[in-house]
Amino acid sequence: MLGAGMLAVPASVASADETPAAQAVPYGDVQVTVPPDWRVVSFEETPHACLRLDKPALYLGHTGDQAECTASAVARDRGDTLHLEPADGAPERADIPTVTVQPGQRLPDGLPESPSGELRFVLEQQGLVATVGYGTSPDRVVEIVRGVLAQAEDGAGEWRTRRPTRPPAKEPVVPGAFKGRAFDACTAPSPSQMRAWRASSPYAGVGIYIGGPARACAQNALTPGWVSDQAAAGWHLMPIWVGPQPWTGNSNSLSTSLSGAATQGRTAAEGAVTAARALGLGEGTVLYNDLENYSDRARWDKPVLSYLDAWTRRVQEHGYRSGVYVAKSSGVQALSAQYTKGAYTMPDVLWTANWNGSADVGDSSMGLPAGRGQWPGSRRAHQYKGNVSESYGGVRISVDRNQLDVGDAADAPDPVFSVNTTNIMAAADFTGDGRADMAAVHRDGSLHAYHADQNGKLTYGGRLWPDRTWGAVRQLVGGDFTGSGAAQLAAVWGDGSLHRYEADEDGTLRHAGRMWQDTTWRSVRKLSVWKAADGGRDGLVAVWNDGSLRRYQARADGTLEAGSARIWKDKTWRSVRHLTSGRFTESGGTDLVAVWADGSLRRYPGDDAGTVGASRPMWRDRTWGTMRAVVAADFTGGGDTDLMGYWNSRRLHLYAGPGDGTLKPGVAAAR
Incomplete structure (x- = not known):
């Protein structure tokens, strides 16, 4: 029979100068x-x-x-x-x-x-x-x-190990939306323990430690079968990765170097994703990074932010959602202070450790400033008591207690625009209220709508496309390319193809076809809509790699005519940073607006021939060089074209157009 008890093995006694015997x-x-x-x-x-x-x-x-x-x-x-x-x-x-x-x-x-x-x-x-x-x-x-x-007998060749037959692979588990209580324990409970607690405990969620160099307990019960069985039994699973910690002098210490901490964050994300996939947890699952409390915020805040930023980016790149477990007095404060500043990518779900005994996810228990709307919309978890022993169904387990409000993978992302950093935006009226709305490609490659109110301020409107493939889009503009009045987008993809997308009644987009038959549009540096003077079909204006500026007219089916019109005399447009267009004066003609490498913002008046004339300044200084994106449209519904500017600071400002070719001072258009 294999095994022994708590063994006290006799060993020879060593003198003070001798190495103790093994x-x-x-x-x-x-x-x-x-x-x-x-x-x-x-x-x-x-x-x-x-x-x-x-x-x-x-x-x-x-x-x-x-x-x-x-x-x-x-x-x-x-x-x-x-x-x-x-x-x-x-x-x-x-x-x-x-x-x-x-x-x-x-x-x-x-x-x-x-x-x-x-x-x-x-x-x-x-x-x-x-x-x-x-x-x-x-x-x-x-x-x-x-x-x-080495203790095997010489020449022995028998296999004493029965090779198990692996069960057939099951569909990946993706935990759905959950509001309620959850526990986490150092090691995953056995199936019988889970059954007992499911039947008689107040918990319906469980945290499981799927890996990490600082994981303290082995997980012998945690198998793909365990994951699928517990999900089928109704448990909401919270996979946790225990990476390096903000402590000094330990083998699992976080680097104080910002680049080193970022590398550790990416490594942690890769490990967590690999473990999650091996256990049968599919894309869309929230993967939580356990980062414990630290007292020296002056030393650790920046490395922690760098680490969690890299973790979140890499987890999202793999199609998973990012969660972070941090303490109210340290990690929560570091993240909250940066929430709208745009320097760091915020996690999808915040899990606060605050042992106040209150089973809620309100701002106070979460350690967040009251009324600021940070991590709204089912994106919070609160660990409200720790290391307590509880017994249900005759099974006693030492646990931490948590209250969760977490949405599923299809729920709305953070509606705070600056959190979802993007350089790809386009304007189109998705609601049909006469005001232009914004389509934005998020960092994770998903495409979302932000709707404008009567003041041009944007609020989150919904997801426009079901997957995250839009990260491959190089150019995006909105317009009405068929003259139907429907909101449409034209997108140049990474392979150089040009496609048209049209809004459906449910607020999402559908693919409406190719606008150009080959893939030569990879050579387009900048793209803008060219508004039709008679309210008919819009076209496109493109700056090509050779610096030329050309206009393309759309047919009734939304494809582009084969020929193009050159609308500028030379090929000096190569250095333009941003290009957009609109009707900025009462003349009704389409003007081009360009941000140049020197930071200047200039308007090029359009004429009846479909060309543009000499430029005129639209802004008093040359500060526009730090823009991430510039989009022109009527965001207020007043009849004049406005300008949205998205700055490097991730602040979105609306510059209203008074109709005289100038712009009013910018006002915040989204948080």
Whole structure:
């Protein structure tokens, strides 16, 4: 029978000048030699013991219910650990790399990288699974495994490990919208424990620690089957990654270098996404980064922001949503202070640690300024009590208590415009109220509408396209290219193709066809709509790579006529930074508006022949060079063309057009 109890192994007594003897621990047919300071724990003798990764130890046998685990899930330092168990009955660990060693083989010299600091070896000849945990390097523990492997009988060739048949892959789990209570525990409870709590506890959500170098407890119960079964049972899952922490002198410390912290953030995101996919958690799932409290904000705020910014960007690039767990007194304050400044990408969901005992997600409990609207619309979680022992259905678990209000993947993003940084915007009347609205491509490649009120101020209107493919769009303009009166967009994609999209009655867009048959539009540097003088079909104006400025007329079906008209005498338009157009004077002609490399904003009056004349300044100084985007349209419905300017500071300002070719001072058009 494999296993032993809490073992006290006899060792020779060492003198003061001698190195203490190593422990030789028998386990089945092998002997495991470990350092003298390691604890030795048998799960057969102590079935409630916790398999922790922050204390040097040898663990023997299959884990029990791990009821002795506290809720503390973050390790300041990781210790070297080795868990040996029979291969038969060992769970499939999808969250860490696994190496299978067949009879007669040695451990490979090159081991897979493990962002969570754990490696698993299936020793087929011995019939064992060895799971290695480590801090900075696995070398010392791997050598212990090599010693176990070397004890195979010479010439033995039988496989003592039954190779399990993997169950067929299931559809990925994407946790949906959830309002209610959730708990998180250091290790994922067993299926029987989860059933007991689902039946009798007030909780319907559970936090699961899917990996990270500072994860404190092993997750032997956490398998793809566990994930799918618990989701099917009605549990809302909160996958958590425990990355580097804002502490000094620890093996899991966050870098104080901003670039170093950003690198750690990207690494953490890659590890979390890999683990989530392996466990069957699909795109759209919120992945939470556990970043603990810190007291020295002057030292840590900027590295923390750099780390979380990189984490959020990379998680979103992979199609997942970003969540961050931070303390009310530190990380929450750092993020809140930057919420509308645009220097850092804000996470989709904020999870505040504030043990005030109040199960709510209001501004006060979240540690956010009252009434500012930060993280609105089902994007909050609050950990309101920590490390409490609770019993339901005869099952006792040490947990942290949380209150959640989290939407599903299809819910509206943060309506604060500056949070959803974009350089790609276009104007079109999506609501049919006579005022131009804004279409904006968010950083994650999704396309959204922002509707204008009578003052031209934008509020979030909804998603225009179901997926996140719009990040590949290079140019985007709005207009009526068929003369039908419908809101339409013209988009130049990365492959150089030009397509038209038309608004449906439900407020979304549909693909209406190509506007040009080849892919030569990749050579277009800037693009603008050319408003039809008679209210008919709009066309396009393009600045090409050779610096020429050309106008294209649309046909009734929305495609462009083959020929183009050159509307400027030379090819000096290559250095233009932004291009837009509108009717800025009572003459009714279409004027071009350009922001040049010197920061000047100039208007080029249009004439009846469809060309433009000599430029005139529209602004008193040359400060427009720091604009991210400039879009002209009638945003107030007053009949005159206005200008929206999106600054590098991520502030969107409306510059109303009085109809005389000038602009009024800018006013904030969105938060």
